[in-house]
Amino acid sequence: xxxxxxxxxxxxxxxxxxxxxxxxxxxxxxxxxxxxxxxxxxxxxxxxxxxxxxxxxxxxxxxxxxxxxxxxxxxxxxxxxxxxxxxxxxxxxxxxxxxxxxxxxxxxxxxxxxxxxxxxx
Amino acid sequence: xxxxxxxxxxxxxxxxxxxxxxxxxxxxxxxxxxxxxxxxxxxxxxxxxxxxxxxxxxxxxxxxxxxxxxxxxxxxxxxxxxxxxxxxxxxxxxxxxxxxxxxxxxxxxx
Numbered sequence: 001x002x003x004x005x006x007x008x009x010x011x012x013x014x015x016x017x018x019x020x021x022x023x024x025x026x027x028x029x030x031x032x033x034x035x036x037x038x039x040x041x042x043x044x045x046x047x048x049x050x051x052x053x054x055x056x057x058x059x060x061x062x063x064x065x066x067x068x069x070x071x072x073x074x075x076x077x078x079x080x081x082x083x084x085x086x087x088x089x090x091x092x093x094x095x096x097x098x099x100x101x102x103x104x105x106x107x108x109x110x111x112x113x114x115x116x117x118x119x120x121x
Numbered sequence: 122x123x124x125x126x127x128x129x130x131x132x133x134x135x136x137x138x139x140x141x142x143x144x145x146x147x148x149x150x151x152x153x154x155x156x157x158x159x160x161x162x163x164x165x166x167x168x169x170x171x172x173x174x175x176x177x178x179x180x181x182x183x184x185x186x187x188x189x190x191x192x193x194x195x196x197x198x199x200x201x202x203x204x205x206x207x208x209x210x211x212x213x214x215x216x217x218x219x220x221x222x223x224x225x226x227x228x229x230x231x
Binding site: 035037039046047048049052054058059060062063064096100101104105106107108109111112113114 | 122155157159161166167169172173176178208210212214217218219220221222223224225
């Protein structure tokens with residue numbers, strides 16, 4: 001059974017960089033032909049797709065976040081990571097990592113439990 | 122910028138049938154967008170209900186079904202139950218690694 005677990009600071013100061021890591025267990029990122037993605041949900045608001053990465057390192061970003069966003073993968077640790085720079089209170093959200101299947105399906109089938117990141121001084 | 126639209130809220134009587142939709146501000150939704158649907162309850166990660174327009178995820182009751190209706194993706198719940206009261210999100214795959222979530226529909230069962 002595939003499992004994903006987010007980790008990282010729960011509090012980030014405005015203008016600083018938010019960094020999260022997703023650790024995958026029960027399967028290998030490098031043997032997968034799927035996307036590994038990040039989704040977030042601000043308090044009281046809807047879900048927002050942030051970005052995806054393929055095990056080769058090819059990354060795809062939400063255009064509204066692209067200038068501040070980087071998603072990377074470390075296949076040796078079976079992890080992928082998110083960094084979001086110059087954060088503001090609007091970046092306060094529960095951040096989820098998830099696997100997005102390819103092969104003609106393109107849905108998110110396994111999700112992490114989510115981690116709340118608060119941007120505040 | 123592409124916007125995926127959903128009804129902000131919907132209400133259904135217990136035992137009734139409701140259809141939630143997922144559209145585009147510009148253009149029609151087809152199976153080429155691989156629409157998927159997720160159920161979200163407070164404090165839990167989203168649960169996949171439907172993928173590839175009309176395929177039911179493992180363990181999802183058959184009272185949940187997906188389709189394309191009038192140029193929109195649709196999620197139909199037949200025989201609504203009290204625990205169906207939650208938020209529902211659709212996702213469209215735009216190609217080139219890009220996905221877009223709809224704004225979500227808050228379903229009330231009363």
